Amino acid sequence: MTEARIDRRTFLRIAGMSLGAGALYRVAPGWAADGPGNDMAAAQQRVNGEAVTPFTFVQLSDTHVGFSGPPNPTGTAAFERAVEMVNRLTPQPELVLFTGDLSHESEAPGEHAARMKHFQEIAARVRVSKRRMVPGEHDAGLDGGVLYRSVFGETHYSFDHRGVHFVALDNVSRAKPEVGPEQIAWLRADVARFPPTAPIVVFTHRPLFDLKPEWEWFTRDGDAVMAVLAPYENVTVLYGHIHREDLHSGPHATHYAARSLIFAFPDPAQAADKKPIPFDKEHPFRNLGLRVADAGNRASSRTVRCEEVELSMREYSGTEGFAQLLKPSSL
Amino acid sequence: MPRPFQRAHVVALAAVVALSSPARGGEPRVVEITAKRFEFSPAVVTVKKGETVMLRLRSLDVTHGFFQKDLGIDLEIEPGKVTEMTLTPRVQGRYLTICDHFCGSGHGNMKMTIVVEE
Numbered sequence: 001m002t003e004a005r006i007d008r009r010t011f012l013r014i015a016g017m018s019l020g021a022g023a024l025y026r027v028a029p030g031w032a033a034d035g036p037g038n039d040m041a042a043a044q045q046r047v048n049g050e051a052v053t054p055f056t057f058v059q060l061s062d063t064h065v066g067f068s069g070p071p072n073p074t075g076t077a078a079f080e081r082a083v084e085m086v087n088r089l090t091p092q093p094e095l096v097l098f099t100g101d102l103s104h105e106s107e108a109p110g111e112h113a114a115r116m117k118h119f120q121e122i123a124a125r126v127r128v129s130k131r132r133m134v135p136g137e138h139d140a141g142l143d144g145g146v147l148y149r150s151v152f153g154e155t156h157y158s159f160d161h162r163g164v165h166f167v168a169l170d171n172v173s174r175a176k177p178e179v180g181p182e183q184i185a186w187l188r189a190d191v192a193r194f195p196p197t198a199p200i201v202v203f204t205h206r207p208l209f210d211l212k213p214e215w216e217w218f219t220r221d222g223d224a225v226m227a228v229l230a231p232y233e234n235v236t237v238l239y240g241h242i243h244r245e246d247l248h249s250g251p252h253a254t255h256y257a258a259r260s261l262i263f264a265f266p267d268p269a270q271a272a273d274k275k276p277i278p279f280d281k282e283h284p285f286r287n288l289g290l291r292v293a294d295a296g297n298r299a300s301s302r303t304v305r306c307e308e309v310e311l312s313m314r315e316y317s318g319t320e321g322f323a324q325l326l327k328p329s330s331l
Numbered sequence: 332m333p334r335p336f337q338r339a340h341v342v343a344l345a346a347v348v349a350l351s352s353p354a355r356g357g358e359p360r361v362v363e364i365t366a367k368r369f370e371f372s373p374a375v376v377t378v379k380k381g382e383t384v385m386l387r388l389r390s391l392d393v394t395h396g397f398f399q400k401d402l403g404i405d406l407e408i409e410p411g412k413v414t415e416m417t418l419t420p421r422v423q424g425r426y427l428t429i430c431d432h433f434c435g436s437g438h439g440n441m442k443m444t445i446v447v448e449e
Contacts (some may be wrong), residue, residue, distance in 0.1 A: 105435070107435070137438070138436075142433065142435065172433070176396060176431055176432055177431055210400075213398075213400045214400070214426075214427040214429060215429075216398075216429055216431055
């Protein structure tokens with residue numbers, strides 16, 4: 001059978017560039033557009049129901065709208081800068097995924113809702129047809145996601161885009177870092193209709209593996225989630241929470257973390273404490289830079305080659321630029 | 332298949348207030364720990380390797396977690412209750428122990444250290 005010859009190496013190619021603020025991914029069939037490639041595409045369409053056609057999407061994470069403190073006194077400046085950059089990308093991405101901590105919590109009456117609305121105002125400036133998000137613990141950890149759902153909708157769901165199945169998982173609303181048995185059962189049912197070759201992108205907030213449990217960089221039942229996804233050959237997991245980029249190749253998926261848009265955490269292999277990297281007013285976007293990722297033809301479908309580029313300051317530079325960034329908040 | 336985390340035996344007793352007490356007649360030494368946003372007190376607890384101690388935890392405000400994977404500690408500390416766990420550490424070291432139940436903006440830095448000495 002034609003289907004039997006199609007493996008993960010030939011099926012999907014994810015390429016693109018990532019904004020330290022986030023990541024831009026290009027999803028494209030990993031074969032030529034003509035000749036044998038057409039046969040493969042046709043076979044995949046028969047197996048998966050919809051052929052994958054090229055598109056790009058962006059991941060933005062940990063915007064923490066409403067946060068104000070020494071690690072970043074510039075508020076939403078980096079988030080707004082990232083939006084500008086995404087809007088200048090060619091080709092224009094079709095989808096933006098926000099992987100949690102959209103807002104920074106507040107227990108003052110009405111304040112957290114105002115921060116979520118402010119996030120929506122900025123996110124609405126991204127010129128894409130689809131914006132999808134999951135909560136972080138700062139969005140949904142204190143009230144079990146009640147306010148989040150009233151503003152953004154469900155905290156876990158799935159959808160298809162150009163032949164790729166996207167799954168939003170919530171590993172924050174139970175207060176503990178876990179997905180929970182009900183959601184795992186939902187995930188099992190959700191992916192059951194797909195063949196093993198189906199391309200699946202899971203996006204969530206916390207890592208689904210034990211990256212650094214003593215820094216709460218893990219999900220207690222992440223192994224159970226990955227066991228559900230184990231039969232699938234083309235699984236990519238995108239997450240945030242750790243405020244730094246990371247690439248982890250697991251047995252059944254490749255996991256990518258996007259940087260934060262508010263401040264960075266240090267490398268846990270080097271640092272003794274989980275303390276934000278101090279703000280540098282000469283380089284206010286340092287550690288919030290670009291990450292260019294390109295799988296190309298040399299890599300397998302689950303391997304992305306990365307190149308880092310610092311988020312450019314353009315009109316902002318040095319101390320004078322820092323002063324420009326300290327504009328009054330609209331909150 | 333082993334579970335991801337070996338859950339500790341937890342006894343939660345409503346409205347029990349206990350005082351620190353030394354080991355007595357084979358009873359394990361009791362270590363009192365209080366939790367409040369966003370700190371544990373004391374910040375450091377020292378235990379000898381192989382010593383059995385009783386951790387007795389109380390929350391002064393909201394529900395907190397108490398988690399240390401390598402020591403098998405995985406507790407919920409609810410206000411108004413005492414949560415207990417016996418611990419017999421076998422490996423020397425310093426174990427960073429965290430609140431893993433989100434409790435507010437300072438949650439990410441709510442931690443203490445269990446030192447296991449020779």
